[in-house]
Amino acid sequence: MTERSVYRQADDYDRRMSPYDPSAFPPFAVTVDLVVLTVRRHALCALVVRRGESPFQGRWALPGGFVRGDEDLETAAARELSEETGLGAHDPLSPMPGNTAHLEQLGTYGDPGRDPRMRVVSVAHLALSPDLPAPRAGGDANSARWAPVEVLLNKDGGFAREEEQPTQLAFDHARILADGVERARSKIEYSSLATAFCPPEFTVGELRRVYEAVWGVALDPRNFHRKVTGTPGFLVPSGGTTTRQGGRPAQLFRAGGANVLNPPMLRPEV
Amino acid sequence: MTERSVYRQADDYDRRMSPYDPSAFPPFAVTVDLVVLTVRRHALCALVVRRGESPFQGRWALPGGFVRGDEDLETAAARELSEETGLGAHDPLSPMPGNTAHLEQLGTYGDPGRDPRMRVVSVAHLALSPDLPAPRAGGDANSARWAPVEVLLNKDGGFAREEEQPTQLAFDHARILADGVERARSKIEYSSLATAFCPPEFTVGELRRVYEAVWGVALDPRNFHRKVTGTPGFLVPSGGTTTRQGGRPAQLFRAGGANVLNPPMLRPEV
DNA sequence: GCAAAAGTGTTTAGCTTACACCCATGA
């Protein structure tokens, strides 16, 4: 049987009519890729790892890996996230403090030829995490880092300032990253997801700087304060206050239970 | 080499460090499943096909099929849509009249065991179409039909009125359908997607009945009219009017170029 | 004329914005 004939069977396969035949479909490799976003020094940053092998050797890429034969997609994504960052995936039904992150499916990328070695379908996931001290990646500290998305998405594939490393991402990861950033930008409008970028306790000012970094705009601190504290379920005061260097101490808050914001936060016009 | 050892290799595979080894990943079948929605007789309906084979023999299922070895995911979805309905996928960059539909990726479902025969990852797509005369499915007119989503999503798996057919969907298709319906419900709030349910020329009243059917609410016709005609880019008058049986003739409109509505349509509180 | 659906005008309430102003702390 030629390879072509195998594929013909797959083409004509109809799951309503045909019995199961393991040779009747083309095999795919399935991976999960992660868009892990955080806010560092007032900039939206993504986790990238350096590729040590061809193709795209030396380029930055999104972290990811193969889905195991017996695990579901979200488990695979949570496992990769944990392996790359030490973060545990956050269960939205039981909000818990600690080293957790928001994790959701982003989209699936399966163009033939997106990986020159074989047919790979990648189920991309989006993870949002508070600022972490430093990424760890299998002991090789230099092979993983946070990079501002603005740099990574520079379409001309420019070089980072100090280093001579091209920032153009491997495979179709620039498109995946762009989709993830757009998802995050729109989703913090109508959901409480922005709190996933904050530590368990945070101030209104810290939350505002998250919005400003993700949207790339400046927001009026007075109106922002009134808005977020007035949106039911968004924030609950934790009782404490911060000590600051210059400036009145700020109230500390935790994320309220609400997942959807009503009314939504309004992103200023561009 | 045992199967277990093959899977261990996949577990430990790291795309940054390892060369390509075709035996180093578990093979998956990849399919596309379609949530095709339309509005018929004031109800939101989905296209379902009858399964002729085990598992879930006799049950309704979403249309779908295997992705070919050389086609990308969206092409596979458009091909399945065309095969099941005769609809061509609508290219959002070149809005054209005719027998087209909106098509977008919905999400990917890959739990082990979702198909008892093998490991299948399904990339679900959402299609929105105007009301069609009747579904066609490979000549067997009885094997495909429109069914109200309200009936299909009845969790207790009730029976349709006239027939003795259980309406509980096969596989995890109830969850996929529910996700597709929720996507459609939320997306017509802030995009012009509701026009995808309408023929090329339509009245404000027809568009309002789309919103009412998808959301399952009653809307004030006067405020709705002012709102949609006042939203820039949503509708453009085509010049004609309708003849009605009782009632003032209505202006005809086409979909304007805008994809995102500003201000958005507001879904009434539940 | 009457029913029915299309469209317009008007009022009221709520929300956003812009910005004046006050508060609490460290230096």
Place this chain on the structure above:
DNA sequence: TCATGGGTGTAAGCTAAACACTTTTGC
């Protein structure tokens, strides 16, 4: 006392909800 960021008050302008009212057709 001053700089700095936190937080409140308030008036103008916009939007949406409710609903009275007019328009245009078929019967």
